[in-house]
Amino acid sequence: MGCSFSGLNAIYSAANGGGDVWINENRFRILKQLGEGGFTFVYLVKEIVADAAVSSGGLAAKKFIDPSHLSNDGMYALKKVLIQSDEQLALVRQEVHVSSLFNHPNLLPLLDHAIITVKGAQNGSMNHEAYLLFPVHLDGTLLDDIKSMKAKKDFFPTPTLLQIFRQICTGLNHMHIFDPPYAHNDVEPGNILITHKQGKPPIAILMDFGSSQPARKQIRSHSEAQQLQAWAAEHCSALYRAPELWDCSNHADVDERTDVWSLGCTLYAMMYGESPFEYAQGESEDSLKEAIIGAQIKRPTNVGSSYPDQLHQFVVWLLQPQPAIRPHVNDILVHVDKLIAKFST
Numbered sequence: 001m002g003c004s005f006s007g008l009n010a011i012y013s014a015a016n017g018g019g020d021v022w023i024n025e026n027r028f029r030i031l032k033q034l035g036e037g038g039f040t041f042v043y044l045v046k047e048i049v050a051d052a053a054v055s056s057g058g059l060a061a062k063k064f065i066d067p068s069h070l071s072n073d074g075m076y077a078l079k080k081v082l083i084q085s086d087e088q089l090a091l092v093r094q095e096v097h098v099s100s101l102f103n104h105p106n107l108l109p110l111l112d113h114a115i116i117t118v119k120g121a122q123n124g125s126m127n128h129e130a131y132l133l134f135p136v137h138l139d140g141t142l143l144d145d146i147k148s149m150k151a152k153k154d155f156f157p158t159p160t161l162l163q164i165f166r167q168i169c170t171g172l173n174h175m176h177i178f179d180p181p182y183a184h185n186d187v188e189p190g191n192i193l194i195t196h197k198q199g200k201p202p203i204a205i206l207m208d209f210g211s212s213q214p215a216r217k218q219i220r221s222h223s224e225a226q227q228l229q230a231w232a233a234e235h236c237s238a239l240y241r242a243p244e245l246w247d248c249s250n251h252a253d254v255d256e257r258t259d260v261w262s263l264g265c266t267l268y269a270m271m272y273g274e275s276p277f278e279y280a281q282g283e284s285e286d287s288l289k290e291a292i293i294g295a296q297i298k299r300p301t302n303v304g305s306s307y308p309d310q311l312h313q314f315v316v317w318l319l320q321p322q323p324a325i326r327p328h329v330n331d332i333l334v335h336v337d338k339l340i341a342k343f344s345t
Contacts, residue, residue: 021045021078023114023131026058028078039082044136047074059111069109069135076111077136083128089115091210092130098182098209099132106171108134108193108207137205139196142270143189150273158307159344160201165267166336167204168192172263173329176215176256183215183255185232187262188240189269211235215256222250238285239275240265243293243321257326264318271307272300276319295321314339 019030028045035042049058059065083089092115099110111133117126142164149155156164168187175182184191186208195203219225225248232245242261244254268276275281279298280291290296297319299312314335320326327335 020048021131023078023112023133026112028076028133030078031075034077039084039088041080043078043080044138045076045078045133047071047076049074065111066103066109069111071135075136077134079130079132079134081130081132083115083130089128092128092132095210095212096130096132098212101178101182102174104171104174106167106205107174108205110134134207137193137195139194141190142192142194142204142266145194145202146189146269146273155307156270158311159340161267161270161307161311162336162340162343163201164194164204165263165270166333166340168206168266169263169329169333169336171204171206172259173333175212176259176329181215181256182212183259184209184262185211185213185236185258186240187259187266188237189266190237192266215254215258217254219248219250219252219254225250225252228254236262238288239277239281241292242323243295244323246289247293255323257323257328260318260326260329260332261323263329263332264315267318268297268315271311271315276315293321295319308343310342311339 021028021030027048027050029048031044031046033041033043047058059070081088081092083092096110096113096115099108103109113130113132115128115130118129119126172184172187175184184206187206191206191208193205193207195205197203217228219228228248229245232241236242236245236258240262242258244252245258248254265275265277276297277288277291280288280296297316317327317335318332
């Protein structure tokens, strides 16, 4: 999948429906906007194949696309990014690169993309726009489910909770065992798609690889530590950010277990409806930092969930403030399977 800078390969003509987008040689009709944030917009699109009778046309003709990722009804999600700087351009290219490395059922695949040059509104300057095409999942995110269930004072059954969590771990482990290992760097409920199927456990898919990087970093100076903290403050959600990304020492080895901390926070949020450090967010950033660095986890007493104490202790195990004694995801999967076996009978 190569980036195109031709401007003829992607044409955007309407924001809220009726417009067409060309991604390389494939045409898509914008049906509606699904969401937006910052310089990013997400649309529901439908592939327009010139000869509908030719089933092997369009995306189906692309040999690099796994056939299992193709839509039966031609519906896809299109992410449009307005690129305002060279740094943003580099981040989009990084997301495209990382997405192309992995093929796993619990990681959202990038089907195709184009990056084009457009004339800016001021002084005729040239900017870029990126178009990234993904399978569509209209049931929303794990965050949507958590908010909905919290509002209804409802909770995931323990077996369902563990099945969802296991899928997240499995997708993440695929990144962690890559050579070199990659960290997602922003594991949180808003970056996990959930698809509900009647009579079956929900399907969880980890998405948004815009912050993903090779996981292992050697920090050997004060300036390197400060650079890592500044990068993390911009790219990693504060309530799910590991302690070593808040307060990095001048001599540290950082690895993929930053994601394990985020996994622990995500599991807690699935159980209790919020991050374990939500209570400290409203005070000040220093209060939040202090709570996270000290792993000051408070078990809620005002919620009606009745999760077993063994599950809460499992969360505490994931939220070890010292990364060297925090488990790896393959170890977590062993324990998750034991918990599933115990609480599914």
